[in-house]
Amino acid sequence: MTKPGDKNTQSFNDKPLLDMRDVKISFTSSTGVVEAVRGVNLTIYPGQSVAIVGESGSGKSTTAMAILGLLPGTGKVTGGSIEFEGKEITNLSPKQWQELRGSEIGLVPQDPMSNLNPVWRIGTQIGESLKANHVVENNKVEERVSELLEEAGLPDAKRRAKQYPHEFSGGMRQRALIAMGLAARPKLLIADEPTSALDVTVQKRILDHLESLTRDLGTAVLFITHDLGLAAERAQHLVVMHRGRVVESGPSLQILRNPQHPYTQRLVKAAPSLTSARIQSAKAAGLETEEMKQQTNEDAGEVIRVENLVKEFDVRGARGGEKILRAVDNVTFGVRKGSTTALVGESGSGKSTVANMVLNLLDPTSGKVLYKGQNISHLKGKEQFHMRRKMQVVFQNPYGSLDPMYSIYRCIEEPLALHKVGNRKQREKRVAELLDMVSMPRSAMRRYPNELSGGQRQRIAIARALALNPEVLVLDEAVSALDVLVQDQILRLITDLQHELDLTYLFITHDLAVVRQCADDIVVMKKGAVVEQGPADAIFAHPREDYTRDLIDSVPGLNIELGVGEELGLDVK
Template sequence: MNKSPVISVRNLSISFGRTTVVHDLNFDIAPGSTLALVGESGSGKSVTSLAIMGLLPERIGRAKGSIALEGRELLTLSEPSMQKVRGGRVSMIFQEPMTSLNPVQRVGDQLAEVIRIHKGLRGAALKEAVLDMLRKVRIPDPEVRMHQYPHTFSGGMRQRVMIAMALACNPALIIADEPTTALDVTVQAQTLALLKDLQRETQTAVLFITHDMGVVAEVADNVLVMRRGREIESGTVHEVFSAPKDAYTRSLIEAAPSLVGKFAETRTPPQPVQGVPVSYAGDAPVLEVNDLTVRFPVRSGFFGRLTGMVHAVEHASFAIGKGETLGLVGESGSGKSTIGKAIINLAPIDSGEVRVSGQRVDYGDPQSLARMRRDVQMIFQDPFGSLDTRQTIGSAIMEPMLVHGLAKRAEAFEKMQWLMERVGLDPARATSLPHEFSGGQRQRICIARALAMSPKLIIADEAVSALDVAIKGQIIDLMIDLQKEFDVSYLFISHDMAAVERICDRVAVMYFGEIVEIGKTEDVIGHPGHDYTRRLLSAIPITHPDQRGKRPLPSVDLTKPRSPIKPLEYRAPPPSWSMASEGHFIRSAS
């Protein structure tokens, strides 16, 4: 017996002013089914989801055609009626969690608001519902974290909160707009499994918007490929992957990276070594991080008494040579981004030392900080949050050069145009504002801004995570070319192991604030020695739906939530290391 579709879209066209950005789109999603809407940045995927939610910009955004949810036409609904649909019958998981969460409202309160409005719960029942959703998306210490603000969460942890909000009211349709972009591969796999479990329990329909064909192979029942606002190809997931009809679809499938089956056990039993290895033997490293420790206070009670510390980074040491790329990988909340922020003085260093080009950075000395900021630039994880919404992107790229006196305005303008071309943007759009660009385009703007200073070191914090696979490949190629041209070094912070394999000379793996393995990329990925490294590699997305459920996982279970919050008297045990091969070090279990 055929089920009536949860949502039926017919002849949908979306325009902004006189420009049509989506042309005559048609699709259905049945109960318990997942449709993957696939395409590169700017293809019209996210705009389609905004039209379904009734969130197109007023006056300039216009949708024509039909969007029927459970037989009810949405395009003609009044705003009060649409408010009851949003969050209740249709929930959305947005691409950029930091800009979707209220920065001045506690995480638990934001989740409680959704449940209270749509389920009517109050008091203890409401609190328990909030805690239950936080547990489902694997937020450690939910009783503590529910009272904290979004800025205290990592990017991936914020996305988990957004997923909890979307799942809270058992909607008929979930629109997932790149929901796993900010997540490491292990949590991505768990999140995708959570969405599939929800479907089995409630027969919820899912519109999964993504550029990652590995994720499509994992979760989709049907696929619709878009390009420049038009449908290129559609069919079941097996039809599209096994016999793609369009060359563009084939290119997307071929661009999906996977390391499945590429790694083996370490070649020889690791031998114990003395001291803390940094796995770098060259002369005059550009960056040296020695015994770095970062703590964040945990306060509770009416008077905000200090009751514990978040051990964000635990005695981390590494070095990066001139023209070298070190990958820093691990799951969300492992301390990767905190290390990057601590280096540029955006996170407090509890102890340890940072040297740039042999000079110790004195974080209390303005002159020392100015030298460091000229030599070290950072590309942040959230491109929209790191751009001034009222500043044109051309001005944003030129500003660092002008502030540091590196170029006069005419020279800075010329370099800005060149950089825009190098990162794949039209220089004619230099007068546009950040909101006029897609997520992937905004990340390219941030990359251009970092390159403007001609720095010695660029800290790239998930610099390519928001990009579709085709553009991601181009940006990585660009970074490699610029490295050869300018001898710039990279600290490449990422959860994308396939991207790390492509761009990095060496890799350091982090797990709950600790570096647990470090060495050459081919050694760490080809012969991982730590159980957590093997789990990371095992969780990398598949490349064909036939591979579902066939990925081998390590026997050691590292998925149980573990808390980085420690009591005030806690002292971490000294680390012990073993060497698997020359320059390849593995941390022993403490």
């Protein structure tokens, strides 16, 4: 592992803060013992930042939870040693663990909504962590809570402390968790996918803030993430895990520029931010590869035209001017046939509301949506039913968009049956064709959604969306819930399907790295309005608006300097 004096690290004390040696972690299930982590070695020095990278199921979160003594269920450390400041911690008593957690090792968990108590005020929850770790006297808790919230970048901290989690945005909730994680000034902070649910701009602000806080406090940070771009940008040292083992570790840039293990090579190749960096470099150098060339037809007619679209909502309980929320404000853009138009913006920018109006799931307050020149904004009954065949949607969450009670066959067959397409035998044949199309085995028909991985479920969702031979697919954050490698596979799949079936895509996303890979045109939204639109190349090369520039600059890993060969995706000999 990293030793003091390694290139790409700051100077560390000679003694490690955390030292894991040949750690094995097992879970007992009804079928026997499952070894989740097999012989992991990891060393972290005071003040150092380290990232463990890998897909879901690689063992990275299990490794982190073992450091905190919080292994779920039947999880046990069955071999090796974990030393913190030279002391073995695998055999601590519950009371000793309580003393270590929070005060010596802090945690920023992944999902802020499920890690904050919805019925307690934010200030109360931070106060509890202060009391549990005996950080301040009881009469000073309130004052310290306000200081921590301000430190975490939340203005008007006294008022914020009295609010509940549902009154905070995702980024604010994450800041509250960072305040809790650092409340007792721990020597090591474990950040488990700390920004995976956040927009890129919010993510950048949170990570910048976390970096400056931990640097000022001298706290070491262990990032757990599947985003290689983020890991490389934020950590000095990378540890790559695959199927419970460490397959590669070393200084971040060294691993990025010269990955040794085949799995790391695949991760580096698939990371959207790094692919994005390669595309940018190739464009700048005028060296586009065939894969990077976007096959667009500038003269292709518009399939969808959105004109002066407005959507207002009544705000419950509000009065006067605040009673009306204008979620979409005079939005106009077109989507060319056979192309991919990305609708980009942060959460709350109005992009999903626009998508819902395009799909006729929401009526506009004013303005119209045209499909091949026909106004479809107020279609009802049979006309709307027939329009559904031409426009389909793939949602963000593959776990929520498939009925768990339906077999895969029934999930895909349902739209065919609803629209009375063919007899049973013909529908069965069509389902088999669709499974082939999305590279899923036909045997999957008999399975249920809970038997499939996230990536497989998303393939099924795409197959279902294609069942009625639509012309337009609306992809609402269709890859944001997936691991990097799976994300890469799904993006390749939808690109191939677009060329094969001459599909038109409206891609709703906040991820500019993904947009760089697949979009022909970009429409940037902010606070309900379009602030910039145009061809993807032009917007990435010369963004006119500061907001667009911020979105592009916030992509983690986009600004990492790779060697020329790596930037162009070529083999460097």
